[in-house]
Amino acid sequence: MSSESPAEPRTGLRAGVLGAADTVVMAVAGSAPAYSLASTTAVLAGTAGLVGPAALLWCAIPMLGIAWAFNYLGRVDVNAGASYSWVGRALHPALGFLSGWALVVSATIFMVAGSLPAGQYTLSLFSDSLAQNTWAATGVGAFCFLVMAGLVLLGAQITARAQWIMTGIEVAILAVFGVAALIHGGSAATFSWSWLWGFGHFGGVKGFAAAALIAAFYFWGWDVTANLSEETSDSKKNSGLGGLIGVVGVFALFEVITIAINLIISQDDIGNPDSPPLLTTLGNTVWPGVGGKILVVAVMLSTIATLETTLIQVTRSLFAMGRDRTVPGVFGVAHRRWQTPWVALAVVVVISLGLFVGSNALGSVNTILADAVSAIGLQISVYYALAGLAVVVAYRKLILTSVSNAVFIGLWPLAGAVFMGFLFVENCMTLPGAQLGIGLGALAIGVIPLAWYWAKGSAYYRSAPGLLDASELSGEPSTEVIGAGSTGPAGAAGASSAS
Numbered sequence: 001m002s003s004e005s006p007a008e009p010r011t012g013l014r015a016g017v018l019g020a021a022d023t024v025v026m027a028v029a030g031s032a033p034a035y036s037l038a039s040t041t042a043v044l045a046g047t048a049g050l051v052g053p054a055a056l057l058w059c060a061i062p063m064l065g066i067a068w069a070f071n072y073l074g075r076v077d078v079n080a081g082a083s084y085s086w087v088g089r090a091l092h093p094a095l096g097f098l099s100g101w102a103l104v105v106s107a108t109i110f111m112v113a114g115s116l117p118a119g120q121y122t123l124s125l126f127s128d129s130l131a132q133n134t135w136a137a138t139g140v141g142a143f144c145f146l147v148m149a150g151l152v153l154l155g156a157q158i159t160a161r162a163q164w165i166m167t168g169i170e171v172a173i174l175a176v177f178g179v180a181a182l183i184h185g186g187s188a189a190t191f192s193w194s195w196l197w198g199f200g201h202f203g204g205v206k207g208f209a210a211a212a213l214i215a216a217f218y219f220w221g222w223d224v225t226a227n228l229s230e231e232t233s234d235s236k237k238n239s240g241l242g243g244l245i246g247v248v249g250v251f252a253l254f255e256v257i258t259i260a261i262n263l264i265i266s267q268d269d270i271g272n273p274d275s276p277p278l279l280t281t282l283g284n285t286v287w288p289g290v291g292g293k294i295l296v297v298a299v300m301l302s303t304i305a306t307l308e309t310t311l312i313q314v315t316r317s318l319f320a321m322g323r324d325r326t327v328p329g330v331f332g333v334a335h336r337r338w339q340t341p342w343v344a345l346a347v348v349v350v351i352s353l354g355l356f357v358g359s360n361a362l363g364s365v366n367t368i369l370a371d372a373v374s375a376i377g378l379q380i381s382v383y384y385a386l387a388g389l390a391v392v393v394a395y396r397k398l399i400l401t402s403v404s405n406a407v408f409i410g411l412w413p414l415a416g417a418v419f420m421g422f423l424f425v426e427n428c429m430t431l432p433g434a435q436l437g438i439g440l441g442a443l444a445i446g447v448i449p450l451a452w453y454w455a456k457g458s459a460y461y462r463s464a465p466g467l468l469d470a471s472e473l474s475g476e477p478s479t480e481v482i483g484a485g486s487t488g489p490a491g492a493a494g495a496s497s498a499s
Contacts, residue, residue, distance in 0.1 A: 020234070026224050028222075032302045037258070059218075068408050079320060080231075083223075090467075098386070102383040106442075115145045117299070119137035163308065184264075205426065213427050225239045227316040311348065314348055320332075
């Protein structure tokens with residue numbers, strides 16, 4: 001047992017409030033297709049040029065491997081901490097904490113990277129000049145952020161209902177305008193299959209690694225389904241499946257829109273900071289005078305929606321950590337009425353609002369976004385890579401029992417882990433000092449709570465590696481069995497229902 005005194009009686013998370021369709025919507029909302037395209041396409045174009053679609057493709061393949069890893073890990077351990085719990089029990093507790101901490105800091109940084117554009121795009125509906133005012137964008141973005149925090153406090157079911165509306169409208173707009181743009185065509189460039197393969201056009205290994213790191217940011221967020229596992233019905237099936245479908249769906253949207261932008265907008269205009277927003281130009285090309293505003297609405301909804309899912313990820317991760325006493329135990333307290341981690345939410349909101357104000361010293365919204373995208377890319381590479389390794393270890397006795405196991409539990413997740421590790425190492429050697437400092441510095445801060453709670457005797461760190469073991473699953477790992485030695489925080493969720 002931990003040397004800390006027990007926390008006061010608490011409730012857990014509310015079990016079974018999300019269904020299979022809800023998880024798909026949450027996965028898409030977490031990746032925020034419209035926001036990712038609006039905020040990151042210019043950065044990707046500056047790195048990869050016309051072969052941006054290829055960077056997305058070559059990142060999507062290993063990312064699906066990580067999604068398979070999350071799918072199978074979720075079958076043997078239902079835990080709101082997701083990779084924090086899986087990596088800690090399969091590989092080593094310290095690596096598990098590092099995995100969870102990487103998610104926490106990346107999500108916290110994203111509160112700024114997401115809230116500022118939310119304010120900017122909202123203001124652009126009324127005034128282009130006001131939208132370029134960083135302080136005004138900060139104020140409106142903070143307001144949107146607080147509204148989403150309120151919805152997250154009220155519970156996953158309320159959150160999912162909001163996402164059905166926001167993400168449904170966003171995806172419909174992107175699909176209609178993307179297909180229309182491809183049919184319309186453009187004069188900026190002629191389509192080439194090299195855009196999809198990219199071989200010889202990335203500028204070597206360094207160029208490819210930089211482009212792929214940015215592409216990883218596009219996809220990040222689909223794994224919110226894993227953090228919602230304790231609140232999802234038939235979670236061992238639905239959480240992982242929702243993530244897989246989400247990755248495939250957003251990849252299709254990313255490719256269609258990125259190719260359309262290549263056709264319609266020249267590379268010089270894409271890189272020109274004085275040019276109108278890319279999606280505004282795309283929309284006005286398809287539907288002059290109105291289309292740009294409609295796509296701005298899609299971006300605004302997408303940004304607000306992904307703030308909500310990111311808040312879910314960071315608060316559920318902190319909840320699981322608090323429950324295990326690897327951060328202050330108060331983070332593991334859920335609200336008695338709404339059964340949501342309200343303490344974790346309150347702390348994240350306060351820190352994020354402070355970062356909103358402090359970020360203004362970094363310069364324009366575009367500068368803040370460019371630094372944040374690369375920093376977050378480094379951090380998510382860490383916990384995705386560790387999850388890819390964890391599934392191979394957890395299922396090591398079953399991987400060679402069939403061809404499908406070898407591919408979907410072994411080779412594909414392992415390839416995803418190697419790819420993410422490659423991105424981390426290569427970009428550590430090439431990123432500018434500011435971006436590297438934000439990315440690695442935020443990770444390094446995690447050493448402090450890790451050392452503190454390890455020294456205090458947290459039971460989490462006394463657990464032997466290898467506890468997450470799927471060996472009792474026979475043949476194809478489709479039988480819904482919790483692995484031996486599971487701490488079973490899902491049980492906490494069940495207990496909460498009886499509280």
